[in-house]
Amino acid sequence: MTWQSIGIFDSGVGGLTVLREIMRVLPQEDTLYFGDTARVPYGTKSPETVTRYAGEIGSFLLKRDIKLLVVACNTASAVALPSLKRQMSIPVVGVIEPGARRAVEVTHSGRIGVIGTAGTIRSSAYTRAIKRLQPEAVVYTRACPLFVPLVEEGWIDNQVARLTAQNYLQELKEAGIDTLVLGCTHYPLLKALIAEVMGADVTLVDSAEETARTVAAILAEKQLQRPASEKGNHHYYVSDIPAGFVRVGNRFLGGRLGDVFQVNLEDETD
Ligand code: DGL
Numbered sequence: 001m002t003w004q005s006i007g008i009f010d011s012g013v014g015g016l017t018v019l020r021e022i023m024r025v026l027p028q029e030d031t032l033y034f035g036d037t038a039r040v041p042y043g044t045k046s047p048e049t050v051t052r053y054a055g056e057i058g059s060f061l062l063k064r065d066i067k068l069l070v071v072a073c074n075t076a077s078a079v080a081l082p083s084l085k086r087q088m089s090i091p092v093v094g095v096i097e098p099g100a101r102r103a104v105e106v107t108h109s110g111r112i113g114v115i116g117t118a119g120t121i122r123s124s125a126y127t128r129a130i131k132r133l134q135p136e137a138v139v140y141t142r143a144c145p146l147f148v149p150l151v152e153e154g155w156i157d158n159q160v161a162r163l164t165a166q167n168y169l170q171e172l173k174e175a176g177i178d179t180l181v182l183g184c185t186h187y188p189l190l191k192a193l194i195a196e197v198m199g200a201d202v203t204l205v206d207s208a209e210e211t212a213r214t215v216a217a218i219l220a221e222k223q224l225q226r227p228a229s230e231k232g233n234h235h236y237y238v239s240d241i242p243a244g245f246v247r248v249g250n251r252f253l254g255g256r257l258g259d260v261f262q263v264n265l266e267d268e269t270d
Helices: 017-026 047-061 075-089 098-104 117-124 125-133 147-152 158-173 186-200 207-221 244-252
Strands: 005-010 029-033 066-071 092-094 111-116 138-143 178-184 203-206 234-238 258-263
Touching: 005 047, 005 147, 005 258, 017 029, 017 207, 017 234, 029 047, 029 075, 029 098, 029 111, 047 066, 047 075, 047 117, 066 075, 075 092, 075 111, 075 186, 092 207, 098 203, 098 207, 111 117, 111 125, 111 158, 111 186, 111 234, 117 125, 117 138, 125 138, 138 158, 147 158, 147 207, 158 186, 178 186, 178 207, 178 234, 186 203, 186 244, 203 207, 207 244
Parallel strands: 005 029, 005 066, 029 234, 066 092, 111 138, 111 178, 178 203, 234 258
Antiparallel strands: none
16 A cells, blocks of 8 residues: 555645645655545535535545545535545545644644634534643634635735735734634635734644644554655646646646646546
C-alpha cells in the first residue's frame, strides 16, 4: 500500500490549500485530487445532499486505489465524516478535528472563534470537537459566506475584502477571543487580511496545515509513507469543464497545477 496515492477531495478548487500543505509536508507522496466543480458550493447545501456527494466521490477515489482519504472540504468534513468512515476501508481524515486540536493547544483564555461556511457553522462540528477536547472552552462562531467568492475572484486584499472582513469579524473581536480557526478551505488565502482585522493578540489556526501534519502522522504510524527520496506526482479530476479550476487553482498552488481531467461521476456508478 505504501506506493498508492493519497486521495483528497473538495467541493471545488479550495481544497488545493490542503493539498498545498500535504505537498509541503509529504513531498514524496503521489496524490489524486477531486474537485466537485459541477456541484460547488457545498456550504449552502443540506447535510443529506453533501453526504451523498461525499459518498460518491469517496467511491470514485477508492476505485483508484488510494491508501488514505483526506476530506479537504470543511463542510463535507463537518457533516459527512462518520458516513465516509463507515463506507471506506482505509483511513479517512477530515479537517475539523486537526483544526480543533490546534486551537485548544494555542488558546490561553479558552475563548475560541470559528469561521466557516453556513453549512459548517450550522453543523456545530467545530464547537463539538473543541469542547470534546476542552469542555470549559467558550466557542464563538460566525458564517462568512462571502469570503469564498471573494477569494475565487482574487479579491483578497482590496477594500471590498477589507470591509467584508471587518463586518464579519466585528462580533468575534468584541467577544475577546484569542484564537480564531479558519474553518474553510478558502480562508488561508485571506490570512493576512484576517490577521490585520483581528489584530496581533489573536492567533489564527489554519486547518489545512494541521490536517497535513495529521496525514503525515497517520502514514508514519501505519508505515504507509513512501521513502523520503521519492518525488510525488499529482493528478487532478473535476466534475465540470476544467477551465475555471485551472485558472483559480494555479493561483492557489502558485502555478504548479498539472493536467486536469473532467470526469462524470454518474459513469462511475456500478
Ligand atoms: N470547500 C468549502 C468548505 O471548506 C467551501 C466552498 C463551498 O461552499 O463549497 O467548506
